[in-house]
Each structure stands twice: as structure tokens, then as C-alpha cells.
Amino acid sequence: MKRSRSLYMMSIPAVALITVFVFIPLVSGIRISLTDWNGFSQSWSYVGFKNYLNLFTDSRIVHAIKNTFYVGLGDTMLQNIFGLAYALLLNHSFRGRSVIRAIIYLPVMVSSLIMGYIWFFIVQYDNGALNDIIMLFGHDPVDWLGSGTRAVNFIMVITSMQFVGQAMVIYLAGLQGIPKEMYEAPMIDGAGTMQTFFRITLPMLRASILTNVILKLIGGLQMYDLVVALTNGGPGFSSHTISTMINYLYFDAQNAGYSAALGVFLFIIIMVSTITVNKIIGRDDK
Amino acid sequence: MRRHLTKYLRIAAAAAIAAFHFIPIYILLMVSFKKGSDFSSRWCPPSYLYLDNYIEVLKDGDLIKAFGNTVLITVCAAFLVLFLGAICAYPIARIRSRLSSLITNIVLAVMMIPSLSVIVPLYTNMLGLGAVNTYWGIILILATYNLPMSVFLFSNFIRNIPDELDEAAAIDGCRDFRIFFSVIMPQLQPVIASVLILTGIKIWNDYKYALYFLQDNDMETITLFISKFFSDFSVELNEAAAAAFLAILPVCLLFLFLQKYFITGLSEGSIK
Numbered sequence: 187m188k189r190s191r192s193l194y195m196m197s198i199p200a201v202a203l204i205t206v207f208v209f210i211p212l213v214s215g216i217r218i219s220l221t222d223w224n225g226f227s228q229s230w231s232y233v234g235f236k237n238y239l240n241l242f243t244d245s246r247i248v249h250a251i252k253n254t255f256y257v258g259l260g261d262t263m264l265q266n267i268f269g270l271a272y273a274l275l276l277n278h279s280f281r282g283r284s285v286i287r288a289i290i291y292l293p294v295m296v297s298s299l300i301m302g303y304i305w306f307f308i309v310q311y312d313n314g315a316l317n318d319i320i321m322l323f324g325h326d327p328v329d330w331l332g333s334g335t336r337a338v339n340f341i342m343v344i345t346s347m348q349f350v351g352q353a354m355v356i357y358l359a360g361l362q363g364i365p366k367e368m369y370e371a372p373m374i375d376g377a378g379t380m381q382t383f384f385r386i387t388l389p390m391l392r393a394s395i396l397t398n399v400i401l402k403l404i405g406g407l408q409m410y411d412l413v414v415a416l417t418n419g420g421p422g423f424s425s426h427t428i429s430t431m432i433n434y435l436y437f438d439a440q441n442a443g444y445s446a447a448l449g450v451f452l453f454i455i456i457m458v459s460t461i462t463v464n465k466i467i468g469r470d471d472k
Numbered sequence: 473m474r475r476h477l478t479k480y481l482r483i484a485a486a487a488a489i490a491a492f493h494f495i496p497i498y499i500l501l502m503v504s505f506k507k508g509s510d511f512s513s514r515w516c517p518p519s520y521l522y523l524d525n526y527i528e529v530l531k532d533g534d535l536i537k538a539f540g541n542t543v544l545i546t547v548c549a550a551f552l553v554l555f556l557g558a559i560c561a562y563p564i565a566r567i568r569s570r571l572s573s574l575i576t577n578i579v580l581a582v583m584m585i586p587s588l589s590v591i592v593p594l595y596t597n598m599l600g601l602g603a604v605n606t607y608w609g610i611i612l613i614l615a616t617y618n619l620p621m622s623v624f625l626f627s628n629f630i631r632n633i634p635d636e637l638d639e640a641a642a643i644d645g646c647r648d649f650r651i652f653f654s655v656i657m658p659q660l661q662p663v664i665a666s667v668l669i670l671t672g673i674k675i676w677n678d679y680k681y682a683l684y685f686l687q688d689n690d691m692e693t694i695t696l697f698i699s700k701f702f703s704d705f706s707v708e709l710n711e712a713a714a715a716a717f718l719a720i721l722p723v724c725l726l727f728l729f730l731q732k733y734f735i736t737g738l739s740e741g742s743i744k
Contacts, residue, residue: 189648193562193563193566193648194571196560196562196563199556199559199560200619201560201575203556203615204620208590208617209578210593210597211590211594211597212590212593214597215590215592218596225596272489275482280483280486282486283486285490289493291734292493292497292727292728295673295723296677297677297679297719299677299699300677300695300719300720301496303702304496304497304500305496308495308496308514313511313514315499315513315514318514318515350493351493404586410588411679432591433591436595442592442596445591449586449588449590449591449592457584
């Protein structure tokens with residue numbers, strides 16, 4: 187059916203909102219990142235790419251960048267491996283399956299900030315649930331968040347444990363989309379379970395893998411809430427991520443230009459990661 | 473025999489996994505029902521019935537107020553996400569042109585922009601607009617950043633609605649906008665559920681934007697309320713646990729009742 191161009195009027199409100207609240211800020215963010223603005227004063231001057239160059243010599247930020255990649259890549263791997271394993275297990279029908287699926291998915295509903303506070307009761311030094319178990323085996327209690335490395339590992343595990351249900355559901359949908367006939371031929375050939383998995387199941391799940399890897403990577407590289415809830419970047423600056431550093435530089439260090447530069451850098455990381463993953467796993471649009 | 477064994481092993485494994493994932497909420501519940509002076513292991517349920525933590529956090533009304541604010545913000549933002557997303561999706565799903573693909577790309581690009589990467593200029597602009605500490609400010613921000621998902625899902629869905637329906641309405645003399653409201657809108661129910669679920673939960677659980685744009689105590693949302701509760705060292709932890717449990721209860725109940733829609737919504741939204 188032929189349409190008049192006036193139909194596009196309907197797209198205007200959404201595009202206008204996105205322009206005002208996303209694209210204009212993005213452009214002015216790039217401009218601010220080239221200045222020494224402190225966030226509130228009237229006077230500032232352009233400093234060129236100084237803020238960007240400083241990012242890579244500032245040990246706090248280099249460390250935050252490392253943490254961000256560690257959490258982002260780690261949770262992408264954990265959630266995809268476990269999400270797929272859970273999906274394979276729940277793809278068989280048995281009594282109580284939907285209850286189990288619901289329990290695994292339930293934490294996805296919870297705000298990750300609140301999930302972080304909940305975990306405080308588990309990793310707390312005094313009376314924490316994890317130390318109870320450690321002490322049951324005769325060990326001394328551990329200050330779980332006392333070291334940055336350990337804290338970052340916890341953040342990676344907690345976020346994976348919370349959101350693996352989402353990956354699982356996406357993989358389950360993918361598994362259910364594989365036609366049964368696909369498995370018939372190899373069965374006759376006498377292929378083993380492993381062979382069938384790698385030769386049929388995995389390639390057929392390409393779309394689900396792509397969705398899950400991109401979703402988890404974008405989410406993980408933006409890690410913010412859990413850090414705020416559990417360590418607030420500490421001890422020292424050891425468990426900061428890029429997102430929490432942006433917040434710190436803007437509000438606490440009052441260095442808006444520097445903060446904006448880190449923001450632009452985070453945007454570039456996420457864009458490049460998304461495009462790379464898309465290239466590697468490839469789109470399967472028919 | 474062997475087949476039965478694998479079946480039971482499978483159920484046992486699945487049950488163990490579910491129990492493992494339930495640990496955080498279980499521990500939270502245990503803490504919230506214990507007295508502050510009770511230092512027994514958090515794994516053990518209390519031997520007494522104690523509801524004071526819940527009564528205490530509900531008493532002064534701040535939690536209720538935070539709930540009210542969150543409901544107001546979520547309902548308004550989710551409505552905008554649904555309505556503006558659906559009307560934006562209609563032309564780009566129906567017209568094949570450069571403009572359509574341009575709009576699609578603009579909208580999809582937003583999904584890659586991390587919220588904190590634009591926070592400095594966004595906050596500055598919002599201050600300039602007088603939108604900090606206003607409901608409309610936070611509602612517009614949350615709606616905007618959740619629009620891409622909505623436009624994406626609606627345009628995929630509308631493409632699968634036969635064009636003949638539009639044509640029939642056009643012959644009856646309907647103009648473009650009327651066609652959308654009288655023919656397309658009623659068909660959208662299943663995808664409306666998906667969009668509401670995927671974006672509604674994000675809006676409800678938002679913390680980053682609320683932290684910046686709602687600094688007025690009277691306007692704080694649940695996540696802000698809970699974060700203040702936990703960072704205040706004078707607060708009794710058991711009460712904080714009760715508050716946290718109350719905060720997550722609505723979304724958990726919603727999920728348990730509407731489970732089917734959540735799961736189909738997510739799988740449909742992701743596979744396309």
C-alpha cells in the first residue's frame with residue numbers, strides 16, 4: 187500500500203526525545219571532555235586531548251579499566267556457559283521444571299543495587315553466611331571484600347549468579363527452535379552426545395549466542411550498581427570500574443572534563459566490543 | 473532402570489541449582505525476621521516469631537512514600553515508552569525507505585550508549601532546563617533510554633501484521649493515524665506485554681538516573697531509599713534487611729503471577 191510521507195510525523199516524538207536526551211549530551215560530552223571544566227564554574231578553557239592522554243597514565247583509571255574488562259569478559263563467559271548448561275538440563279521435561287526455571291529466573295527481577303546489599307549479609311566479616319561455612323570447616327573467617335582483587339571476583343560472580351536466568355531463558359527458546367529432524371540423521375550415524383552437541387546444537391544456537399554475548403558484554407562493561415552497594419570502589423581505588431570512576435571524577439573530584447573524557451572512552455569501548463562480537467559470531471539474518 | 477536413574481539425577485541437579493540461586497533471598501529473609509541481638513548463624517531460621525523489623529521500617533512512612541514515587545515514575549515512563557515506541561515503529565515498519573532505516577539506526581545506536589558515559593553533559597543540560605528534582609525530568613530520561621527496545625520490538629511485530637488490514641481500512645476512508653489506532657493498536661497486545669515487562673522492570677529498578685536527578689528526599693525512589701538505609705551506619709541491619717525484602721517483593725510477586733508473559737516476552741524479544 188502506498189503511504190504518504192506524513193506518516194513519519196508519528197516517529198517525531200521518539201526521535202526528538204532521543205535527540206534531546208542522548209545525542210545532544212553525547213556531542214556536548216565530547217566538547218566538555220576537551221576542557222578543564224570543574225562542573226560548576228563559569229570559566230573554563232580548552233585543553234585539547236590532555237584529559238584523554240591523562241586517562242592512560244592515571245593508575246587509578248588504568249586499574250578501573252582492567253577491572254571493567256575483567257568483570258565484563260568474566261561474567262559474559264560465566265553466564266553463557268552456565269546459562270547454556272542450565273538450558274540443556276531444563277530442555278528435558280520433568281515434574282517441577284517450570285518451578286525450577288522460575289526460581290533461577292527470579293533474581294533477574296531484583297534491582298542489582300539491592301542484590302549487592304543482600305550479598306552484604308553473605309560476605310560480611312562478622313556473622314556473614316559465607317564465613318559461617320568457612321568456620322564450620324575449621325578455618326578462620328575471611329574479610330571477603332578486604333582486597334580489591336577478591337572484591338572484583340565477587341562482583342563478577344554475584345552478577346553472573348543474578349542474571350544467568352536471563353541467558354538460560356534465551357538459550358531455552360533457542361533450543362526449542364531447533365527442529366527435531368536435525369537430530370535424526372546423526373542418531374542413525376551413531377554420533378555421540380558430544381558430537382551432536384558440537385555439530386548440531388551449538389551451530390543452530392548462533393542467534394541465541396550472539397544475543398547473549400552482546401547483552402552480557404554490554405551489561406558487564408557498564409558495571410556500576412554492585413560496586414556501589416558492596417565496596418564503593420574500595421579498599422582505596424582497587425575495585426572501581428569505569429562507570430564508578432566517572433561518577434567519582436564528576437561528583438567527588440569535581441573534574442567534569444576528565445570525567446566526560448572517561449565517559450566518551452567507555453562509549454567507544456562498548457561500541458567497538460559490540461561491533462567486534464557481531465563480526466565474529468556474525469549475523470544470521472535471512 | 474538406567475533411564476529412571478538419569479531422570480532422577482537430572483531432577484536432583486536442577487533442584488540443587490535452584491536452591492543455590494535462592495540462597496541470597498533466603499539469607500535476606502532469615503536476617504529480616506531476627507532480632508538485632510540475635511547472632512545465631514544466618515543460615516538458621518529464628519526459633520521465635522519477630523515482625524518488629526518490618527513494623528519499624530513501615531512506621532515512619534518513608535518507605536511507603538518511596539514506593540509511591542517509584543510507582544508514579546514507573547507508570548508514567550512505561551506509558552511513554554509504550555505509546556511513543558509504538559507510534560514511532562509504525563511508519564518505519566510500513567515504509568521501506570532510507571528515512572526508515574536511518575530512524576532505525578538512530579534508535580538502535582542508543583542501545584550502545586552507556587548511561588554514565590553521557591552523565592556529565594546530561595546533568596548539566598537537565599540543570600539548565602530546570603529538570604533536576606522534578607518528576608517530569610526523571611520520567612522523560614527513563615522513557616528515552618528505554619525507547620530503543622520498545623521501537624525495536626514494535627517494529628518487528630508490526631512488520632508481521634498483514635498490510636491488507638491497513639488497505640481495507642484505507643478503502644473504508646480511514647486516514648493514516650486512524651488506521652494505526654483502529655487497526656494496528658488492537659493487534660499489539662502480545663508485544664505490549666513483552667515491552668512492558670522488559671522495560672518496566674528496568675525503570676522500576678533504576679538507580680543511576682535517580683541518584684543524579686532526584687536529590688530531593690521527598691522524591692526518592694525505592695532504590696535510593698534502600699541505598700540510604702544501608703549506608704547509614706546507625707541503622708540496624710535487620711531492619712535494613714526487612715526494608716530490602718519489602719523493596720523487592722512487588723517485582724517478585726509480579727513475576728510469579730505473570731511468569732508466562734515474562735518468559736515468552738524475553739524469548740520473543742531476544743530471538744528476533
